[in-house]
Amino acid sequence: MDNMEIVREITDAFAENRVDDRILSRYFAPDFEHVVNGRRTDLRGYSDRLARYMRDYERFRITELDEPFAAGDKVVTSYTLEGKKRGGGTEELAVMAIWRLEDGKVKSLHEVDAPREH
Secondary structure, three states: OOHHHHHHHHHHHHHOOOOOHHHHHHHEEEEEEEEEOOEEEEHHHHHHHHHHHHHHEEEEEEEEEOOOEEEOOEEEEEEEEEEEEOOOOEEEEEEEEEEEEEOOEEEEEEEEEEEOOO
16 A cells, blocks of 8 residues: 555545544554644544544545645645534534655644635
């Protein structure tokens, strides 16, 4: 599986609310670093963030996806994520992400997200 396929599998799993410890241990390096909107955390922090999303949202859907591209050990993605909240209503986020992989594992993920304006 190449880096683009790994990122696609992770993104699909997230959109289908099926990110769990199996996905994290299969695709993420133990020394993984996550940076979102300038805040740094590790694999545990990333796992906690995903757990909050899974708890607060009933489902996710990628409504717009720019063609991802790979350069060396990095994959760049840009998409719009729509989340249906468990209490009702939806939210949309515009997301830009740079994934860095090594030996089939995600070493770092740098993301910027913002509410999408209509």
